[in-house]
Amino acid sequence: MDTAFASEDLAFRDEVRTFFAQAYDEELDSRLSTPDPKVYKQAIVEWQKRLHEQGWIAPGWPAEYGGTGWDATKSYIFETERAAAGIRDVVPFGLKMVGPVIYTFGTDEQKQHFLPRILSSDDWWCQGYSEPGSGSDLASLKTKAERDGDDYVVNGAKIWTTYAQHADWIFCLVRTSSEGKKQEGISFLLIDMKTPGIKVNPIVSIDNHHSLNEVEFNNVRVPVANRIGEENKGWTYAKALLAHERTAIAEVADSKRKLEQVREFARAEVNGGKSLLADPLFQKRLSDVEIELMALEFTELRVLASVATGGAPGAESSLLKIRGTEIQQAVQELRMEVAAYYQGAMPSELTAEALGHAFGREARQAYMYGRASTIYGGSNEVQKNVIAKAVLGL
């Protein structure tokens, strides 16, 4: 890849590498990997603040709102170096979801108040789209917001709300009208999680972690000033956000790093005197995934290039989401195979001290949680419907 980079890009790559080497260390990494949600939150905020001080927290944002103004090549280099250094991506809800909605559709007051607090990670956001009866058919949502003077009064429930337990704010789709088409009666509200009437109920997922929640709203008063754009036009803003969300879910750079780890661990895994990497069947499976990933990387670069020149991600984001998550799951399956017996031990026995590495535990947790990636952000089946309509015109 080096030969394609201009000398200015190579200098930038060195700058990024040096920054990551200096600003991110093992101590921070271990706090970020802890199952203790409070320690995790503190550590991620600390890391995001370091990125913010460096001016690199929001590469995708326009420069006038605090973005970096990088072109597609620099954004690509930054992402690749971040993943290669084993550093997780930023929490997306503020920076990659509601931030772009606020700078695109928000009022000046909303921009001035919320954007700096998203950039500095002083506010933690969560996403209130899905409801117990509305997932794929999101427009059927029932959480109701009724006008009462300068407020809306919100009643209903959201579900699968990732990190609601940490959140200061939630962006919510609410029903403000039952007239006409269901998409036409939805509004987009920004709600302070400290408002009386909000209750967060935890849901523990198959990987034994608590990141998911149900959020109940009982007569929650939300100022009309916290509505994005026009009443009943929330579906338009919600869809723009989903395109950003789906592009981010592809996680190409992270899959590349994880595939390299698979290669590394497979080389070290010896059975019957031969390394797993020397097994032709394993090699073929590894190469198949590498080729798919390379193809996806070029598609992602095309989307990045169009976003860098002022475009917005469209139906390509559905394509990136489908292939990106399928490849993530293929990588997770390869990692499970390499971890072999080590992933089968009970979590309490599976300490890095006992086994000499944490790979087995990580492989299993990632595999378990990874089942969800083809569901969240809109299931892959539904993304295929989006492509059929938007690209094939069916």
Ligand SMILES: Cc1cc2nc3c(=O)[nH]c(=O)nc-3n(C[C@H](O)[C@H](O)[C@H](O)COP(=O)(O)OP(=O)(O)OC[C@H]3O[C@@H](n4cnc5c(N)ncnc54)[C@H](O)[C@@H]3O)c2cc1C
């Ligand atoms: C780990 C995780 C984190 C999440 N985080 C959040 C969050 O932070 N905020 C939030 O709002 N939501 C979140 N979600 C919810 C997620 O967006 C929904 O789960 C998703 O949209 C699917 O909705 P559902 O679960 O209701 O499934 P359903 O809509 O009931 O779908 C069930 C099955 O039917 C299929 N199906 C449904 N309709 C069609 C169709 N028209 N054509 C073909 N197949 C179809 C689906 O593909 C799926 O396989 C999260 C989900 C998970 C698993």
